[in-house]
Amino acid sequence: MQTYDFIIVGAGSAGCVVAERLSANGRFSVLVLEAGGTDRRFFVQMPLGYGKTFYDPKVNWNYKTEPDPGLAGNADHWPRGKLLGGSSSINAMVWIRGHPADYDAWAAAGNPGWSFADLLPAFKAIEDNAAGADRWRGSGGPVHVTDCSAAVHPLTKRYLTAAEQAGLPVNPDFNGASQEGVGIYQISTRNGRRMSTARAFLRPAMKRPNLRVETGALATKILFEGRRAVAVEYDRNGTTHRVGAAREVVLSGGSVNSPQLLQLSGVGPAGHLKALGIEVVHSNDNVGRNLEDHVGINYTFKGRQATLNQLLRPWWGKLWVGMQYVFLRSGPLSLSMNNAGGFFRTDPALDRPNMQLYFQAFSTVIPKTGERPILTPDPWPGFSIGLSNCRPSSRGEILVRSKDPREYPRIVANALSTDEDVAEMLAAVKFVRRIAAQPALAEFIVEEILPGPSITSDEDLIQDFRKRSGTVYHPVSTCRMGPDPARSVVDPRLRVHGLEGLRIIDASIFPGNISGNTNAPSIMTGWKGAQMVLEDWK
Structure with a gap:
């Protein structure tokens, strides 16, 4: 041996x-x-x-x-x-x-x-x-x-402004002096790889x-x-x-x-x-x-102007971003789908953020069997604001x-198995809607696709995030x-x-x-x- x-x-x-x-x-x-x-x-x-x-x-x-x-x-x-x-x-x-x-x-x-x-x-x-x-x-x-600030979709700036209008500070570095606020995510890449x-x-x-x-x-x-x-x-x-x-x-x-x-x-x-x-x-x-x-969910919206959906879905768009990536190691294929995000507290009395945000300038509501359809997004202009809990009590x-x-x-994940986690998630999804209702995004949004405007009561919101939430890995x-x-x-x-x-x-x-x-x-x-x-x- x-x-x-x-x-x-x-x-x-x-x-x-x-x-x-x-x-x-x-x-x-x-x-x-x-x-x-x-x-x-x-x-x-x-x-x-x-x-x-x-x-x-x-x-x-x-x-x-x-x-x-x-x-x-x-x-x-x-x-x-x-x-x-x-x-x-x-x-x-x-x-x-x-x-x-x-x-x-x-x-x-x-x-x-x-x-x-x-x-x-x-x-x-x-x-x-x-x-x-x-x-x-x-x-x-x-x-x-890598700092992705210069490469993210222009809609990302609307998200940052809306989150600021909702009361969150803009944070240039979540790994710096403070974590709370919204900003562009840094990612572990080098030269587009x-x-x-x-x-x-x-x-x-x-x-x-x-x-x-x-x-x-x-x-x-x-x-x-x-x-x-x-x-x-x-x-x-x-x-x-x-x-x-x-x-x-x-x-x-x-x-x-x-x-x-x-x-x-x-x-x-x-x-x-x-x-x-x-x-x-x-x-x-x-x-x-x-x-x-960590358990997360996305709220998805239809926009008034093109998002990454209109670039990543058609064959000519795939060809364009593919050439960008192969020859220049740049463009959407060189990034994460999470262009931006942030951290916030559902209760001001907490000593640190308990929720994480994710912003994606595209949407994937229409399912594709056996594949996560990042490279085949929805045919209409869509974007998502996601969130996940930071320190759940479920075990x-x-x-x-x-x-x-x-x-x-x-x-056996036992997700959202405590009253505390459910209450926290309920407060968090309401805050996502608050961000979307701010002028910077409200003027861009045609409608909320998921969960949709008919889901308004606490009971319905809880039922929705139980059905649509899942691990964030x-x-x-x-x-x-x-x-x-x-x-x-x-x-x-x-x-x-x-x-x-x-x-x-x-x-x-x-x-x-x-x-x-x-x-x-x-x-x-x-x-x-x-x-x-x-x-x-x-």
């Missing part, structure tokens, strides 16, 4: 960072096991191509939740990246760190080293911001962050002789000697392989795959594992539990269904960090409680969700976690 110093399971948003950091000094041999394949695909590299990867089984796990009462019985679609770069290779690229108070709450819960002041150096180190370095932002790091962690971290590191990356390698089990993780079993092309870990196994599978692999390996809720015939190595009821996710769980590693786990906390083994899975240094030689470094360790998109915090977690590994083995 071949042995490496470190085995990293998962080449995703965090795993690629861990691989680069652990292999950088040349002292350690590192193996990365990735169940998916290459990220060198046109629609992966083209920023707006993520509409094409939204259901593509070649690059996407395509998970589905259990029917959710909070979402009117709908079974929600959960895309997760199944390729080098993981979900950073198929996401919407919006670069948000979260509110400083989010991380200060992590530290206050007994996790030293995880306050915002502790983490700001890591955030700055991973970043190459197009605007340059300042007190808050970094330059020269692996991840290029997606800046995934595969591109930023892993591919440069793959030139090193001490790093090996295996694609198409589905990890099926962690092997233990007593309470120490010593090896990983994986399947590749129908053949079972075993590789040894002389120092540590690092799980970076994300909020679905990390708890799944732990449970398959006998680490998790003992009663559930025994019922499936899985031998229990270590009992911990928190593995797969405490699932948090779900992810548990394996059987001993078969190829069978998808049971995902930010699941966290299924292997959450904390000092108490009775309430968490990993300690503040990301070591699995009760076991040796095993860490988890990905978004599943978040003690609670952050206010905003989770990709930048996942990358930061990879950086911070790798630093801890190196400190412990120096």
Whole structure:
């Protein structure tokens, strides 16, 4: 059995960072096991191509939740990246760190080293911001962050003015001194191409002789000697392989795959594992539990003048934007669909924003089976204002269904399952309508398409957002960090409680969700976690 110093399971948003950091000094041999394949695909590299990867089984796990009462019985679609770069290779690229108070709450819960002041150096180190370095932002790091202000659709300026008329300040940088307000989103791209962690971290590191990356390698089990993780079993092309870990196994599978692999390996809720015939190595009821996710909805409007719909839908428009992208790496295909957005409070008494906004200068009301129709929008001038909650109180769980590693786990999201989350969402959708009613947008709008002017009562608004809401793809906390083994899975240094030689470094360790998109915090977690590994083995 071949042995490496470190085995990293998962080449995703965090795993690629861990691989680069652990292999950088040349002292350690590192193996990365990735169940998916290459990220060198046109629609992966083209920023707006993520509409094409939204259901593509070649690059996407395509998970589905259990029917959710909070979402009117709908079974929600959960895309997760199944390729080098993981979900950073198929996401919407919006670069948000979260509110400083989010991380200060992590530290206050007994996790030293995880306050915002502790983490700001890591955030700055991973970043190459197009605007340059300042007190808050970094330059020269692996991840290029692009300012899209000059490239967004002109309708975006109307949205910003309307939001300002509704009482929100215009904010030039959500990752700067303040998060609250509205503004243009910065995205993780460089020269018109997606800046995934595969591109930023892993591919440069793959030139090193001490790093090996295996694609198409589905990890099926962690092997233990007593309470120490010593090896990983994986399947590749129908053949079972075993590789040894002389120092540590690092799980970076994300909020679905990390708890799944732990449970398959006998680490998790003992009663559930025994019922499936899985031998229990270590009992911990928190593995797969405490699932948090952001839930969102769009309000869609018909406009009086052309939006991106009229450019992206016709063949000649597709030809034009395609030539723009191929020859100049510019135009709509070089951007995210979320041109702008913001953060606001549904209650002025709150200490920080609890809702996130998204503005899209096109609409996709008319469905297209099996594809997210970003590149085939509606035939009429449409645009959407979306929102999602930042710190929901609803909790779900992810548990394996059987001993078969190829069978998808049971995902119970429990979205909008608390009165608090429902009341918050009700206040938020009313605020979206308030923005749309301001002069800057009202003079442009012909009518509200979804949910439509007939939906006015609180009861109808709640019924509507239960039917139309869904994940905004930010699941966290299924292997959450904390000092108490009775309430968490990993300690503040990301070591699995009760076991040796095993860490988890990905978004599943978040003690609670952050206010905003989770990709930048996942990358930061990879950086911070790798630093801890190196400190412990120096």
